[in-house]
Amino acid sequence: MAIKKLLNIVLICCTLNAIGQTEIQHKYDIKKASEFSKFLRNSESIDKFKTHFHSELTYYDLYFDTPDLLLFHSSLSLRMRKKEDGEGGYAYVFQLKSEMTFAQKARMEVEERELDFYQLKIDKKTTHLAALLDELFKAFENNGNKEDYLVYEKFTSTISSWIVLKAQAPITPFQKLHFLNPEVFSFHTISTIKPQMIGKSIRKRSHIYLSAQDAKISNANSTQNDLEKDRPQFFIDNPDKIWILESSLDSAVFYPLFETDHTQSEIIEYEVENKISNIDLGKKLIQEYEDQLDSKFGLKSTIDSKYARSKNHFIPSE
Amino acid sequence: MSLSFVSIGQIERGDLRIQEHPAEVKKLMDGDKIDLFEVRRTTNFLTNFDITEYQDLALSKRKKAFVRHIKHISEKLEWAHLNDEKVNSELIELMYELVFFEKSMKEDAVLNSLxxxxxxxxxxxxxxxxxxxxxxxxxxxxxxxxxxxxxxxxxxxxxxxxxxxxxxxxxxxxxxxxxxxxxxxxxxxxxxxxxxxxxxxxxxxxxxxxxxxxxxxxxxxxxxxxxxxxxxxxxxxxxxxxxxxxxxxxxxxxxxxxxxxxxxxxxxxxxxxxxxxxxxxxxxxxxxxxxxxxxxxxxxxxxxxxxxxxxxxxxxxxxxxxxxxxxxxxxxxxxxxxxxxxxxxxxxxxxxxxxxxxxxxxxxxxxxxxxxxxxxxxxxxxxxxxxxxxxxxxxxxxxxxxxxxxxxxxxxxxxxxxxxxxxxxxxxxxxxxxxxxxxxxxxxxxxxxxxxxxxxxxxxxxxxxxxxxxxxxxxxxxxxxxxxxxxxxxxxxxxxxxxxxxxxxxxxxxxxxxxxxxxxxxxxxxxxxxx
Known part of the structure; x- marks a missing residue:
């Protein structure tokens, strides 16, 4: 299994560069998490790096894997997510991500959006995938005993049936899995993918920016053209503030959907993502920001995804 | 079944069908039902970002909005198939659209190679x-x-x-x-x-x-x-x-x-x-x-x-x-x-x-x-x-x-x-x-x-x-x-x-x-x- 895992990691890392569906991300554990949370919430600055706290959002996740954990062993994670969109509504996505490596802090990420037009049947009634996820996460929220995963059985089995039907359909994460390794991820194997854990995250989001003057000194003042369509309102209203990074502080808790001696997995992690088109400059700025934060709050770089961490928690031998 | 092309804002898509269905459209049908295997072959070609070539010619990069468009069509056809529906004029229109897009993508690759x-x-x-x-x-x-x-x-x-x-x-x-x-x-x-x-x-x-x-x-x-x-x-x-x-x-x-x-x-x-x-x-x-x-x-x-x-x-x-x-x-x-x-x-x-x-x-x-x-x-x-x-x-x-x-x-x-x-x-x-x-x-x-x-x-x-x-x-x-x-x-x-x-x-x-x-x-x- 170890050799197989290594081969799969090599395959995915090679693919990362080739397919271009990547994002530059850095993840950290924070020693002084509570102080750091206040720092972000108060939109404080550190050296030239200014922060702008703009939202606290709730995310619900349902993670998937094959019965023999092929995704985990291939350094991949697959999840359906319900997330607050910051405008009073919710968005639903189905995402496949690769794990980060220390050498390459980029993750492959592909996703299927608009889960609301995928139809399925539950109790002989037609519903939409997004609506079903909504029901599932409501049941999760209302479940007094979160370890009692049988509460979710009706929903998770319906989603599993949907996966059986859709393994060969044009669903982006399935297409990508099959492309990455058609032997390991045959259509049959994909059809065996089932929900493995459920959880919730509270995400505090902040823009990290430079003043126009500091941006000019750092050569970051004119490197945003590729991203105009995604430019947040804050930067449209304040064109003298130069957006360089997006960050999120996550407090998450996950529960297994299978028998295990270990109960919940709690995770606090800080994630920083490059937002400028000059990748090398973006990496340099992330490093500078990291150094500043480390000296004040104690940062430890980490690479494991929430799924990998939780899986290691629930099944330590793996 | 309500299909989005029938009426969209002020501009309607209109019809694509011709008197005799082309072979490529007929291929997406199995008698009076949908041939899901063939439909998926087409929708996969149109939406799979990892299919980058057609007959060794580079395909243009797929736009996300286009992929979403195809997935909407795909899901309508998949759902009709799941419910064992007979093909009707609306479903056939969707098949035409898939065929049009597939041919257009391929011809685009050929033209770009010239x-x-x-x-x-x-x-x-x-x-x-x-x-x-x-x-x-x-x-x-x-x-x-x-x-x-x-x-x-x-x-x-x-x-x-x-x-x-x-x-x-x-x-x-x-x-x-x-x-x-x-x-x-x-x-x-x-x-x-x-x-x-x-x-x-x-x-x-x-x-x-x-x-x-x-x-x-x-x-x-x-x-x-x-x-x-x-x-x-x-x-x-x-x-x-x-x-x-x-x-x-x-x-x-x-x-x-x-x-x-x-x-x-x-x-x-x-x-x-x-x-x-x-x-x-x-x-x-x-x-x-x-x-x-x-x-x-x-x-x-x-x-x-x-x-x-x-x-x-x-x-x-x-x-x-x-x-x-x-x-x-x-x-x-x-x-x-x-x-x-x-x-x-x-x-x-x-x-x-x-x-x-x-x-x-x-x-x-x-x-x-x-x-x-x-x-x-x-x-x-x-x-x-x-x-x-x-x-x-x-x-x-x-x-x-x-x-x-x-x-x-x-x-x-x-x-x-x-x-x-x-x-x-x-x-x-x-x-x-x-x-x-x-x-x-x-x-x-x-x-x-x-x-x-x-x-x-x-x-x-x-x-x-x-x-x-x-x-x-x-x-x-x-x-x-x-x-x-x-x-x-x-x-x-x-x-x-x-x-x-x-x-x-x-x-x-x-x-x-x-x-x-x-x-x-x-x-x-x-x-x-x-x-």
């Missing part, structure tokens, strides 16, 4: 031009009432200038009176010099062009839109009305580099088109708040230019495949030959048709087939030796489209690609278009001419010529003119005592300092189809 300067391509163009001089002859015969069904190729619309604006609005294209465009990158296609830019709202990409097509493209697109076709959206900008800003992050960082790059790529000297340049100043930033981050950066303004919308809501997939069996019998495509002739459009290649996905909002998508690059029109001069090509030469645009004889009419129009629908166009097909051309009245023709913003004397002459060409078309098809447009083939125009147009001919190289492309000088460009 070298426009290759002997084969040039030779085909040369032959078409010569052949087109002799084959468009028609004998009048019985006319039946005809009107094509609404389809992605054609919509029945009023023959008015504002049809173009409505189309633009549906695509969220906003051309302001004064525009600030950020330089994005060089463009290497075509023969007219152009670059890619972004407007300051970041919603839309624009193609910025200079040269002899800046008026003709604007006029041609409005005429085609008024006749019911989807088109690109070019807009003319006069002196200092458009500012191009170099934000320093791109390969071209200032006006000198722009001039050098355009000269290198298109062999066209941009310098005569430049009005002013320099650094974005504080006062400019006060005028345009969004220019603030660009203070100190380089900008350039022009004597004249045109921009063409590349809206985020419209994704280009590939050609509309006019030569495919699914399309050759379409009246709206056959009739388009006469419309090309009306504006004197020369470049009718399949590359200048474009199949698109239009996002109508709320995740409703619509297929639309449009005519692109209608600027090689309104007076074309082409020479093989020495190689040269020029458009918009008012004296080159004949007063008539047809030579009318007792028993036949002959179209006097050269085109560089005789697409199958044009080859097979009958008297009936052209008659239908002639009727549509009749519906253009004097007011609307004038409005469209005005949009093109030719200098006054040229504009007057073009109006006279288009009115004459319209009258000639109606005479050729013996169509009664319900609102004749008066014209004078002997018209003369003087300005400040100087004769500019004499006896229907431009005799002065009018204000050359303001019109560097010249409306008289025949020397043009040499790139690509300039031989």
């Amino acid at each position: 070298d426009p300067k290759s002997w084969k391509v040039k030779s085909a163009m040369f032959k078409s031009v010569h052949r087109s001089r002799r084959i468009f002859k028609y004998r009048p015969n019985h006319i039946a009432n005809m009107e094509p069904q609404e389809s992605p190729f054609y919509h029945h619309v009023p023959a008015k200038n504002k049809t173009f604006d409505k189309l633009a609005k549906s695509k969220k294209i906003k051309a302001k009176k004064r525009m600030v465009i950020l330089f994005k990158g060089l463009s290497y296609s075509g023969s007219a010099p152009k670059i890619k830019g972004l407007d300051l709202d970041y919603d839309n990409e624009w193609s910025l062009k200079w040269g002899d097509e800046v008026h003709t493209d604007v006029f041609g697109s409005r005429i085609f839109a008024a006749m019911g076709y989807d088109v690109d959206h070019p807009y003319y900008y006069g002196k200092d009305k458009l500012t191009l800003v170099f934000d320093g992050s791109r390969s071209v960082k200032n006006v000198d580099q722009l001039v050098d790059s355009v000269l290198l790529t298109f062999k066209v000297d941009l310098e005569p088109f430049i009005s002013s340049f320099g650094e974005v100043s504080d006062s400019m930033a006060l005028e345009h708040k969004k220019l603030a981050p660009y203070v100190g950066m380089q900008y350039v303004r022009f004597l004249k230019c045109a921009i063409e919308g590349r809206p985020d809501r419209v994704k280009r997939i590939g050609p509309t495949m006019p030569n495919d069996d699914m399309n050759v019998d379409r009246l709206e495509l056959r009739g388009a030959l006469l419309l090309h002739a009306f504006i004197g459009n020369w470049d009718t290649r399949v590359e200048n048709t474009c199949l698109t996905t239009v996002h109508d909002g709320n995740y409703n998508y619509r297929m639309s087939a449009k005519f692109s690059d209608l600027g090689t029109s309104m007076g074309v001069k082409m020479s093989s030796i020495p190689p040269d090509f020029k458009v918009g030469l008012v004296n080159q645009l004949p007063w008539e489209v047809f030579k009318i004889k007792e028993d036949k009419i002959k179209m006097k129009h050269e085109i560089n690609s005789i697409l199958t629908p044009y080859e097979e166009a009958s008297y009936h097909d052209l008659y239908w278009m002639a009727q549509k051309i009749e519906s253009i009245d004097s007011v609307e023709l004038q409005k469209m001419i005005n949009e093109a913003s030719w200098p006054e004397p040229i504009s007057v002459l073009f109006f006279q010529k288009m009115a004459s060409r319209r009258a000639n078309i109606l005479a050729a098809f013996e169509i009664a003119d319900t609102h004749p447009i008066t014209f004078d083939k002997e018209i003369s125009v003087a300005e400040d005592g100087e004769i500019i147009v004499e006896y229907g001919k431009l005799v002065v190289d009018y204000k050359r300092d303001e019109n560097p492309e010249s409306f008289l000088r025949k020397k043009g460009r040499t790139r690509n189809y300039g031989n």
